[in-house]
Amino acid sequence: MSKLLIRNGHIVDPVNNLDQEMDLLIENGVISKVGKGINGAGAEVIDAKGKLVMPGLVDMHVHFRQPGGEGKETILTGSQAAVRGGVTSVCTMPNTQPVTDNRQIVEFILAEAKKAELLHLYPAAAITKGLEGKELTEIADLKAAGVVAITDDGRSVMNAEIMRRAMEYARMCGVVVISHSEDLSLTEHGVMNEGIVATRLGLRGMPNMSEAVMVAREILLAELTGAHIHCTHISTKESVDLIRQAKAKGVRVTCDATPHHLTLTEESVIGYNTNMKMNPPLRTGADIEALRQGLKEGIIDAVATDHAPHSESDKDVEFDQAPFGVIGVETSFGVMATELAATGKLTWKELVLRMSARPAEILGIPAGTLSVGKPADVILVDPNKKWRVKAEEFCSKSKNSPFIGRELQGKVVTTICCGKVVYKE
Amino acid sequence: MDKKAILLDSDGIQRALVRISHEILERAKGTKELALVGIRTRGAFLAERLVREIEKIEGAKVAIGALDITLYRDDLTMIGHQPVLHKTELNFDITDKTIVLVDDVLFTGRTIRCALDELVDFGRPKRIQLAVLVDRGHRELPIRADYVGKNVPTALEERVEVHLTEMDGKDEVMLV
Amino acid sequence: MNKWTRKDLLGLEELTREEIEIILDTAASFKEVSARSVKKVPALRGMTIANLFLEPSTRTRISFELAAKRLSADILNIAPSASSISKGETVKDTARNFEAMKVDLMVVRHQSSGTPHLLAKNLSAGVINAGDGAHEHPTQGLLDLFTIREHKKKIDGLKVSIIGDIAFSRVARSNLWGLSKFGAKVTLCGPPTLMPRGVEQLGAKVTHSLEEAIQDADVLYLLRVQLERGSGKGLPSLREYVRLYGIDGERLKKANPDVLIMHPGPVNRGVELTSDVADGKHSVILDQVTNGIAVRMAVLYLLASVRGRNVKTTHS
Numbered sequence: 001m002s003k004l005l006i007r008n009g010h011i012v013d014p015v016n017n018l019d020q021e022m023d024l025l026i027e028n029g030v031i032s033k034v035g036k037g038i039n040g041a042g043a044e045v046i047d048a049k050g051k052l053v054m055p056g057l058v059d060m061h062v063h064f065r066q067p068g069g070e071g072k073e074t075i076l077t078g079s080q081a082a083v084r085g086g087v088t089s090v091c092t093m094p095n096t097q098p099v100t101d102n103r104q105i106v107e108f109i110l111a112e113a114k115k116a117e118l119l120h121l122y123p124a125a126a127i128t129k130g131l132e133g134k135e136l137t138e139i140a141d142l143k144a145a146g147v148v149a150i151t152d153d154g155r156s157v158m159n160a161e162i163m164r165r166a167m168e169y170a171r172m173c174g175v176v177v178i179s180h181s182e183d184l185s186l187t188e189h190g191v192m193n194e195g196i197v198a199t200r201l202g203l204r205g206m207p208n209m210s211e212a213v214m215v216a217r218e219i220l221l222a223e224l225t226g227a228h229i230h231c232t233h234i235s236t237k238e239s240v241d242l243i244r245q246a247k248a249k250g251v252r253v254t255c256d257a258t259p260h261h262l263t264l265t266e267e268s269v270i271g272y273n274t275n276m277k278m279n280p281p282l283r284t285g286a287d288i289e290a291l292r293q294g295l296k297e298g299i300i301d302a303v304a305t306d307h308a309p310h311s312e313s314d315k316d317v318e319f320d321q322a323p324f325g326v327i328g329v330e331t332s333f334g335v336m337a338t339e340l341a342a343t344g345k346l347t348w349k350e351l352v353l354r355m356s357a358r359p360a361e362i363l364g365i366p367a368g369t370l371s372v373g374k375p376a377d378v379i380l381v382d383p384n385k386k387w388r389v390k391a392e393e394f395c396s397k398s399k400n401s402p403f404i405g406r407e408l409q410g411k412v413v414t415t416i417c418c419g420k421v422v423y424k425e
Numbered sequence: 426m427d428k429k430a431i432l433l434d435s436d437g438i439q440r441a442l443v444r445i446s447h448e449i450l451e452r453a454k455g456t457k458e459l460a461l462v463g464i465r466t467r468g469a470f471l472a473e474r475l476v477r478e479i480e481k482i483e484g485a486k487v488a489i490g491a492l493d494i495t496l497y498r499d500d501l502t503m504i505g506h507q508p509v510l511h512k513t514e515l516n517f518d519i520t521d522k523t524i525v526l527v528d529d530v531l532f533t534g535r536t537i538r539c540a541l542d543e544l545v546d547f548g549r550p551k552r553i554q555l556a557v558l559v560d561r562g563h564r565e566l567p568i569r570a571d572y573v574g575k576n577v578p579t580a581l582e583e584r585v586e587v588h589l590t591e592m593d594g595k596d597e598v599m600l601v
Numbered sequence: 602m603n604k605w606t607r608k609d610l611l612g613l614e615e616l617t618r619e620e621i622e623i624i625l626d627t628a629a630s631f632k633e634v635s636a637r638s639v640k641k642v643p644a645l646r647g648m649t650i651a652n653l654f655l656e657p658s659t660r661t662r663i664s665f666e667l668a669a670k671r672l673s674a675d676i677l678n679i680a681p682s683a684s685s686i687s688k689g690e691t692v693k694d695t696a697r698n699f700e701a702m703k704v705d706l707m708v709v710r711h712q713s714s715g716t717p718h719l720l721a722k723n724l725s726a727g728v729i730n731a732g733d734g735a736h737e738h739p740t741q742g743l744l745d746l747f748t749i750r751e752h753k754k755k756i757d758g759l760k761v762s763i764i765g766d767i768a769f770s771r772v773a774r775s776n777l778w779g780l781s782k783f784g785a786k787v788t789l790c791g792p793p794t795l796m797p798r799g800v801e802q803l804g805a806k807v808t809h810s811l812e813e814a815i816q817d818a819d820v821l822y823l824l825r826v827q828l829e830r831g832s833g834k835g836l837p838s839l840r841e842y843v844r845l846y847g848i849d850g851e852r853l854k855k856a857n858p859d860v861l862i863m864h865p866g867p868v869n870r871g872v873e874l875t876s877d878v879a880d881g882k883h884s885v886i887l888d889q890v891t892n893g894i895a896v897r898m899a900v901l902y903l904l905a906s907v908r909g910r911n912v913k914t915t916h917s
Contacts (some may be wrong), residue, residue: 196799200614202714202736202771205798272715317691318713320734496642496902497670510630537786546639 003027004419005040009048009380013055014349015357015369016094016204024053024359027377029419034370038324046414048380051286052098055117056088056377056417058359059329060256061153061178061232064090064121066112067105068097070138070302073397074113074311078131078329079119081307081396083423085330088377088413089120089367094131095154101126101137101295118422121375122365124149125165131155136166143173148363153177155231158184160217167227176362178230179218181239182280186210192280201269203319208287211280219246219253230362231255233306235280244299256302257291259328259335260402274315274322275402281321292345293415295354302359305332307325309398327396331389331403333381340384348383366402380414386412432559432577432585433598441574442471444445445556446478453523458551460488460522464540468528470591471558475527488522490515496544497539512545520548525572529587531557534568559598561585605903606910609721609728612737614776621782625747627899628892634671635894645672645905651699652678653736654710654731655692660866661731661740665708668897677704683697696720704899705781705908707732714771717718725911735769741865742775746783748889749820752861755782760857762814764790764846765824768797768835772865773824777805790814791846794835811846818856822863823848823873823892839872848874853883861885 003028011022011034015122018034025033025043064078073081075092082090092109094100099212100109106123113121127150129135139150150170157163157179171175184299187206192198194205204212215231219242222229234240246253260278273308276282295298308325315322339377340346360368367377388405391399415423433441456479463472471489476489492509511567526540537555544553557571561579577600579585584601588594615623631651634642646796650669654662662678669676677699679743696707706727709717714734721728732738744821761780767773777800780787787805789796799808808814815821826842836842853860861876862884870876878884 195797196802199797199799200774200803202734202774204735207798272718316693316719318719319715320713344642394628438801496630496634498644510627512633514633542643546641549636595625 002029002419003043004376004416005038005043005045006048006053006185006378006380007040007045007316008036009051009053011053011370012348012352013370014353015372018030018271018370019349021308022151023298024378026419027379029376031370031372031374031376031378034372046380050382051368051413052208052381052383054086054379054381055370056369056379056415057333057355058089058357058363059087059305059307059364060091060302060363061093062090062307062329063325064096065309065311066096066110069309072311072314075109076116077395077397078307078309079113079116080119081327081394082329083118083410083415083417084395085378086333086379086381086415087119087366088151088379088417089122090147090329091124091363092120093151093153094126096125098125099129099131100124101129101131103141103145104137106142106147106303111148119237119417120325120367120375122146122363124151124153127152127157127177128162131180133157133162135373136162136169139166139169139175140173143175144360147175147253148365149178150232151174151180153178153180155175156180156182156184156214160221163218163346164221164225167225167229168219171225171227174364176228176230176364178232179214179335180233181214181231183210183213186213190282191277191281193283195266195284197266197269201272202267206279206281208236208238208283211236212242215242219251222246222253223249223251226252228252228254232279232304233258233261234291234300235283235287237263237287240290240294240299244294244297246297251332254298254301256304257295257300258306259303259332260326262288262291262295262303263302263339264402266402274317274319275326275329275400275404277319277322277324278306278326292340296346296350301354301362301392303332303354304359305329309350309396310400311398312400315400325400327394327398327401331401331408333412334387334389334408334410335403337381337383338408342409357423376416376419378416379412381410382413383410385409385411385413401419430600431597433575437559438574438596438598440451441558442474443478445572446475446482447556449525449556450479450483452554456483456485456487456597457524458522460490460519460526461527462490462492462540462544464526464528464536465493465517467587467589467592468514468526471529472527472587475556487514488517490517492540492543493586494536494539494543497543501572515547518548519544519549519550523552523554524550525554525556527556529558530585531555531560531568531570531573532563532565532585533579534566537568538566558587561583602892604703606907608904608907609717610739610900610904611717611728611730611741613739613742613775613782614737616782618782620745621746622898624743624767624899624903625750628743628747628904629897631898631902632892633896634898635891640671641673642671645669645674648674648705648905648908649703650674650676650706650708650901651704652676652708653696653699654678654708656710656712656732658710658732661710664890664893665897665901668894670903671894672898672901672905673736674901692716693723694717696724699766700724700726701732706904716916729900730902732771735779736740736769737775738771738865739775740893740897740900741772742779744889744893744901745776745863745865746779746862747896748885749861751888751892752885753819756780759785759819759821760788761785761822762788762790762818763822763824764811764848766826767791767800767824768794768795770824771832776822777803781805788814788818793836811852812855815852817857818860819850820861820863823857823899825865825867825869826872832916841870848878850875850877850881853878859899863889866890884910
């Protein structure tokens with residue numbers, strides 16, 4: 001019987017409407033008691049004075065590159081990076097090599113995650129075989145293997161008929177369809193946001209509408225099929241408006257945005273920094289404003305990082321040739337805490353809602369709360385701690401972060417998963 | 426406090442230039458096939474003055490050119506500041522002529538070596554002579570002047586400053 | 602006195618007007634050198650310059666080659682197919698290898714914008730951008746400024762219209778930067794499909810009407826229509842382009858009587874302009890080519906002196 005008592009911390013658990021100083025007792029990997037002045041007899045005690053105690057974060061969009069891309073990241077190193085960032089549940093994307101489009105690969109991934117024993121890994125599988133956009137995968141079988149979502153992320157499903165069928169089928173199976181919303185014909189050859197900065201730098205741009213056009217399609221198809229569609233990494237004000245309208249109408253659409261889209265503009269690309277190159281690209285201040293507003297209102301349900309590791313030699317090339325993507329799982333809490341909570345634009349409860357409770361709900365996984373009886377996935381956070389993002393401190397195998405050198409305020413100091421301390425600062 | 430000594434005043438410069446003009450004409454036995462080429466910037470002004478003097482004496486106009494030797498320096502990378510580029514103007518054929526190079530101060534001789542290098546890129550003069558206003562010694566190359574305004578022994582740390590009306594508002598040569 | 606301190610020339614956007622003037626004034630002296638019978642000065646003797654042209658080019662490469670040779674430098678020409686890049690070596694590694702052979706200056710042309718910046722960051726050798734993607738072609742912008750200044754004596758207040766495929770043109774961008782810094786009034790003219798977003802914010806007037814661009818223009822700068830570079834999708838055909846934007850003698854009458862016709866070359870006769878305009882009295886296209894050598898000599902000279910100082914300080 002292992003007991004762990006977290007004492008004197010400030011609990012933030014929006015689902016259970018808790019935002020006060022309380023103790024939390026964990027027994028056998030499960031939350032057994034939440035209240036004031038819990039008796040710590042026989043328990044290992046962690047003094048959380050001055051710290052916030054939150055449910056472990058849920059990052060519903062990460063690329064852990066295994067199988068096939070082990071040079072950039074493995075399930076082990078990705079998990080280590082995640083728990084350092086306070087993330088205890090992840091949903092991994094299927095654009096692995098080979099593509100996660102069949103049961104065998106799903107089982108391999110789950111086995112690797114079990115070996116690492118650091119967090120809860122829920123794989124997403126591909127919508128179409130080989131991500132080719134032509135034939136649906138065996139979604140029911142994949143669900144039985146443990147998949148929680150289907151997506152062709154990395155690519156967009158350009159064929160509306162395929163997306164329609166996928167939605168209908170997924171609805172039956174009870175998995176959420178995640179859409180990487182991009183009209184590939186509008187973004188052809190594009191490497192950054194279309195606009196004045198792209199013109200100055202002589203780079204080809206991807207306009208806002210290339211995302212909005214596809215978000216609109218997904219919303220309409222969701223209306224048609226009654227399915228739940230989740231648009232991931234929303235980056236434009238137009239998408240926010242479309243989703244706001246759709247939600248008002250009762251369409252089952254949810255979405256997430258990344259910390260970098262919520263904080264960085266296209267100007268960061270000046271100087272041809274490839275650590276600022278990702279898809280969708282960094283947009284303008286007006287888009288950031290709209291995203292932040294959407295996040296506050298709940299139009300944007302969740303924050304997800306789209307953690308996309310790439311090796312240094314892959315990224316240190318001409319801007320056009322560099323692959324899209326930045327890592328994010330180790331810095332997401334710090335960035336969100338600094339930019340949003342510290343500036344008063346978001347409360348801690350709202351932050352936990354967006355980074356833990358809502359993504360868990362969307363994926364249908366048992367996380368995001370500190371309810372009694374639930375797995376003890378808990379993080380301790382020092383809201384005042386100032387720290388600088390250093391590449392050499394990353395647990396991730398890759399260092400392609402847009403936040404290197406940045407000073408942040410707010411750090412995860414302890415991460416507990418299933419009652420076991422998996423990260424301590 | 427700079428210890429300044431005036432080596433040549435306005436009159437002194439004028440007399441030296443008149444004497445040099447006579448000397449040039451004497452050796453050249455007239456103005457036929459004679460040309461003066463001044464080394465920018467002050468050498469070029471001195472060359473112009475010499476041409477005027479020669480015209481006063483002989484009544485004939487002698488060909489004149491100006492060389493900018495910046496691109497021929499051997500110490501390009503050692504200079505603390507960007508050498509300002511002026512233009513070389515040699516609008517006549519120098520081949521088979523007697524060229525008198527004109528400069529204000531002869532010191533190490535390196536400037537004259539650059540001028541010689543540049544000059545031979547333009548043609549093959551019959552002979553090249555050198556006229557300077559001041560020779561301050563300390564040659565680092567085997568170069569000597571044919572016509573000298575004033576010989577002034579100097580210490581290495583000292584500077585010889587030539588001021589000409591065309592550029593500096595007054596005529597004088599100072600030892601600093 | 603102003604002096605040139607940059608190790609690299611990557612674009613005109615980041616230069617001050619004074620810095621550009623240093624280059625143009627220096628170029629004036631070099632123009633004289635090309636007019637001599639012995640077209641050589643020993644200024645850069647012993648320096649090694651590499652032409653890393655990873656996008657095909659003849660005239661710019663030759664122009665740089667002549668400029669280097671007239672300064673007595675040694676110049677290497679690396680063609681894309683012959684380079685190890687075709688074997689999968691990265692651009693950065695290729696350049697580093699040349700640096701290991703003690704190359705002093707590298708002239709780089711590449712189809713990806715920002716490549717010279719990547720190299721400049723990683724090399725101690727000086728990098729000169731000879732054209733990167735759609736970003737900039739600074740020596741072209743400089744020689745164009747030089748040519749305008751030569752003919753018009755000043756640039757402030759001149760109406761300059763740049764016509765054609767602006768979106769994919771690095772020459773248009775460099776000229777926009779250069780001309781704006783010198784107070785010219787720039788008009789960009791072309792079909793909306795070939796006009797980059799946000800360009801009005803950079804201080805240029807934008808029009809799709811050729812008439813508006815020609816009216817009272819002091820300089821007409823004609824861009825090459827580049828169907829091979831992606832402007833293909835923005836234009837249904839060359840015929841349409843000629844009808845809307847081709848310059849011929851009739852259209853030219855609406856411009857100022859002393860209008861200059863300029864073009865970065867190579868010229869598509871019958872497309873951007875008719876033969877009689879290309880060869881007519883307004884055309885200074887060949888002057889641009891002559892001035893290109895002088896300007897490139899100036900750029901090599903100025904960057905070489907910075908390089909020389911840097912090399913000396915690492916050895917002393």
